[in-house]
Amino acid sequence: MDSFKNTADSSTEEKIKAAARTVFHKKGFAASRTRDIAEEAGINLALLNYYFRSKEKLFVLVMIETLTEFFGSVSVIINNPETTFEEKIEQFAAGYIDLIFREPDIPLFIMSEIRNNPEQLLQKVDIRNTVFNSVFMQQFTEAMQQGKIKDQNFLHFMMNFVGLIVFPFIGKPLLKAISGLTEEQFNMLIEERKKLIPVWIKAMMN
Amino acid sequence: MDSFKNTADSSTEEKIKAAARTVFHKKGFAASRTRDIAEEAGINLALLNYYFRSKEKLFVLVMIETLTEFFGSVSVIINNPETTFEEKIEQFAAGYIDLIFREPDIPLFIMSEIRNNPEQLLQKVDIRNTVFNSVFMQQFTEAMQQGKIKDQNFLHFMMNFVGLIVFPFIGKPLLKAISGLTEEQFNMLIEERKKLIPVWIKAMMN
DNA sequence: GTCTATAACGTGATAGAC
């Protein structure tokens, strides 16, 4: 059993996968070249195919990991039975903004690639039950029945909520061009939104 | 002066440009092939290069037209001196949703391509002055000074407003996968938002 | 496992006949 020689993290395989993440996230599948990924990983092009067989197989792997990470981290917050509806709103907003801060290319990446290949990519990760049947949705329904928030469609609510969080990252290049904001100013603006979004969302619900 | 033989609309040149719009909007620059565009236009590949010299030149042309159309139509609403701030909010929401309804691929297309090439693409269309120095922004500032709305950052306001309008179209593939919505149900939801977004936005401002 | 060299293929672009 000499199976610990190339286990996980710093192995060549992981180096390539990490490089692929970076490149795919930034440029999308079609515009990414395997040469770029190999270079980013500091290895030879042939090695990439040795480990992953093809560009597409590598891409699907990255996509699954990205989706799992992205929706998995929500799932924890959204299905915590210990926190109230309002606490979830605050944790969701702050947690998600932090997550996207670390990898700001993810939202646009996911949206673009899913558009090109909806069924094939989404059936690999069960997103549906992460959101529906969540504790969060139950608490939303309860709050409505108890008259704590006004009658409204959960889908509208989620679109608004996620949109407020994610849209600035998707529109960032445009926003910077229009406003002349520096990177730091943009980051400060986003940081402010952690506190502001819960306030706005509550205002919209009443 | 026999200059009216191939003027504008139904000429071959226009057919190619229209096809290029469709294909580029749907797949982006990198994933679009000139062969696809030629086929969509019902002409031969060689003709595309005869009229437009290269894929990139054709793309830039399409991009400029798209940006001009997209931001030009806002400009009219946003700079109308005859309407109030509240009227502009309603017209902006309804008008923009109608526009995107007709060409739902545009938002994601613009965001993706601008990310890949911010400076080069944006300097061709002066978006900045469309939004800043607009009558809309002046009215926003006035309303704030008069205490009609609470103190807040215009950029936050615009991100929220545009996000509420545009995000559902960007997130559409994901939303449909998560919710199981049909195309018609999705359209109905969006139609509702024409009325709802102004209500929400006003609630957020107070 | 890792490399160099090269094959196989797809795509943008052009030559030249009509």
Place this chain on the structure above:
DNA sequence: GTCTATCACGTTATAGAC
């Protein structure tokens, strides 16, 4: 102006030495 045929090139993928 429009087509067919073909070139030229970049990119993915593999063969084979080490």
